[in-house]
Amino acid sequence: MRLLTYLAVPALAIFALTAAADPVQWAREWPQTDFTRTTIDFAEVISGGPPKDGIPAIWEPAHIPAAEETRLDDREPVLTYEHAGEAARAYPIRYLMWHEIVNDVVGGLPVAVTYCPLCNSAMVFDARVNGIRHTFGVSGKLRHSDMIMYDRETQSWWQQAVGEGVVGAHAREVLTQLPGWMESWGEFRDRNPDGLVMDEPEWRRAYGSNPYVGYDTSARPFLYRGENPPHGINPLARVVRVENRVWTYARLRAAGEIREAGVVLNWAPGQASALDNRTIAQGRDVGTVRVRDARGRDLPHDIPFAFAFHAFHPDGIWMLGE
Incomplete structure (x- = not known):
């Protein structure tokens, strides 16, 4: 894997350290x-x-009208x-790549907009x-290559891939995932001409670039030490997760539409991978x-890599068709 490096504080994978778990040091x-309250094996962490808040x-966040945004390519x-009742919001991955979490309020509802590049998991939670x-x-x-978030109010740790408190006062609490999805900027803008898009943050970062060239x-x-997914599926293949079920991206892409288990999945071309090219x-x-x-x-759903689904849903159901 080719990883770019920058003088600015990089995304989480760069310059990564695999130090042994040490709750005393933590x-x-x-x-x-409160490290006496946990749902996980500390050896997995x-x-x-980067240190706490190094990313x-x-x-x-500031937002601007979609019609005024000129920096984003249609495929981004x-x-x-x-x-409901509010202008649709778009959070560009070019910013989430370098910040991973955006704390926002939409229609009076506090939300946490999250993206873990190493797992490709992009989810919006009721905060x-x-x-x-x-916040x-x-x-x-990291645990199973996935970002561990923390809340500022109790300093509890939360596993981003499942929205679950894993260490501290909120261990075993689960955040409610909200319907959110990845799409191209062109799709969002054309569907929401009066929508809002997150403005560029006031940080010195290489926005628009991918520090994980060729990762997917x-x-x-x-930084993953767990099992590969079953059924011979490539660990870095994209999958579509709905609760504890998962459909392979390859199957959906070939079919265009799948209707199963009360779920309707559609695929259409036009969105660039954020984890492929340098740009x-x-x-x-x-x-x-x-x-x-x-x-x-x-x-609510997610499009993680197959290894991440298997790591956090080891008993999950693989919807492979016939």
Whole structure:
């Protein structure tokens, strides 16, 4: 795998360290975190390199009208969230690549918009825990190659791939995932001419570039020590997860549409991979997936790599067709 490096604080995989788990050492950095409460084996946690907040999450992002955005290429991926009664929001992956979490409020609802490049998991969560707003940052720790988030209110640790509290006061709490999806900027803009797009953050980062060149065609996930997925599926193949079921991207792409288990999945070309070319806009076409129920309502889902689904859903159901 070819990884680019930058003088600025890089994304989590770059300069990664695989130091052994050491809760005693962690307690010095995290004095407010209750390490006696956990749902995981600490041996599965490694340092990704940057320290706590070394990858800076975004708080109170600025947004601009979609019609005024001129920096994004039509093929660039964005993470879309639509809230009833509000203008649709697009969060460009060119920014999430370098910040991984955006804390926002849409229609009075606090949300955490998240993206872990190493797992390709892009999800929007209701940021309330027991009715109280929480804000999230990047811990600098990884488990099964997936980002561990933390909340600023209790310093609890959360596994991004499943939205579950794994260490601290909120261990075993689960964030509610909201319907959100990856699509191309052109698709979002054409469907939402009055929509909003997150403005470029005021940080010195190589926005628009991909620091994980060729990652999604690599032979092995970065900083992953677990099992490969079953059925001979490539660990870095994209899959579409809905709860504990998963469909392979390859099957959906070949079919165009799949209707199974009360879920309707559609694929269409036009979206660039964020994890292929040095320049995100020039990534190969991986297309856009939409996931709805039989009544046409958008469903919460994710498009992780196959290894990540297997790691966090070892008993998950693989919808492979005949």
